[in-house]
Amino acid sequence: MRQVPTYALYGEKSSNQPMDWLHCESIPARSSRFNWEIAAHRHANLFQILNMTRGRADCLIGEVWRPLKPPVAVLVMPGVVHGFRFSPDTDGHVLTLLADQALQFPGLAPQLRPLLAQSRIIELPADSSPAVAQAVHAVVSDYAGSGISRVGMIEAQLTVLLITLGRVLAADADALSPNRHAAAFRALLDQHYREQRSVAFYARKLGISEVHLNRVCRASLGHSALGVINQRLLVEARRDLTFTLLSVKEVAYSLGFQDPAYFTRFFTKQAGITPTEFRRRSVRNEPTIQ
Known part of the structure; x- marks a missing residue:
């Protein structure tokens, strides 16, 4: 494979950014600027969660392109080559966390952490996708807001999000x-x-x-x-x-x-x-x- 660029933690410097270990943005916010295509790249110490709620896409994980059909989530671990080709009607969000922080929330059961510590596509069942979307929306809202104890709320909602995704994976015996x-x-x-x-x-x-x-x-x-x-x-x-x-x-x-x-x-x-x-x-x- 040709050399793939490695990107550091990105995110605009803003007074609204609640912490330096998290970045949130919608899929259109970045992808639309690049003709809806995010070329193959990797991050040295970042953990990403993409939640796609509308549209169509192809996702590169490692060396394989796979189609995405919402509702779907994608986990990307540090160092893993990834990329996306979105249709212009795609919607959803990308949450980017420092990898050292991503799976360390106290409420996350130890048996779920190995399941979440892999780059993968997670097809969301009907009984789980609303909870995932709600948790993502809450994280994004508090990230951009200025409410009391917003960092605590963000950590709580990230825990809910990770537990929900972990339960989906745990239910998949394969x-x-x-x-x-x-x-x-x-x-x-x-x-x-x-x-x-x-x-x-x-x-x-x-x-x-x-x-x-x-x-x-x-x-x-x-x-x-x-x-x-x-x-x-x-x-x-x-x-x-x-x-x-x-x-x-x-x-x-x-x-x-x-x-x-x-x-x-x-x-x-x-x-x-x-x-x-x-x-x-x-x-x-x-x-x-x-």
């Missing part, structure tokens, strides 16, 4: 089996990513073959197993470069790279920008889009 392996892989990766473990190591830990692990990752996470490992390293590298005073060399060593020069090549290939330039732009609050 969704459970492959995603157990994907969720288990991500959990192992969170434990060992600084150790530079191989795909074979994770496959052995999961009790499956490397081929099967790659198949699971492509189906559920939109990347090969190695791609998921690289994206996890990239997310942590970006975080360290942005929020710590560690030198580039120290960041490299902390992530298990024996050669800082190799880390620089790795980061540049994955992010499209050198670690030093990424840090410079972050400090100056300049766009890091590549």
Whole structure:
């Protein structure tokens, strides 16, 4: 696949924006400016929920285009290539959250989090779509408003939204089996990513073959197993470069790279920008889009 751009957290700077970990906008607000087509791209540390209530669309998740028929929701995890082609009559909203925040709401049951931590299309049944639409509308309304405790209301409605989507997924027995392996892989990766473990190591830990692990990752996470490992390293590298005073060399060593020069090549290939330039732009609050 040709190189796909990686976009940082977007959102207009506005006094109405209630927090820096959430952005809300309607599908037409952005898509209409680009002839209703959002080209293939990815986000390094963002979790997105698209709720489409009207129109037609094709959705790219990973390497596969799929049709969307409302009512439908789409979950997009960090690092997963995605894109959309909407019909001009499409309506709905996109909620963008920092990935570290997205599934951490206290009211979200632990057993639902692995189901929601996958990039996927969720066809909404008739008994669930009104609740999803209502929760999305409430989040968007408070995001743009100035009511008392609007942040608390937004968190509550996001919890309702995620629980509703999680219940839809939990009711789909076919969704459970492959995603157990994907969720288990991500959990192992969170434990060992600084150790530079191989795909074979994770496959052995999961009790499956490397081929099967790659198949699971492509189906559920939109990347090969190695791609998921690289994206996890990239997310942590970006975080360290942005929020710590560690030198580039120290960041490299902390992530298990024996050669800082190799880390620089790795980061540049994955992010499209050198670690030093990424840090410079972050400090100056300049766009890091590549």
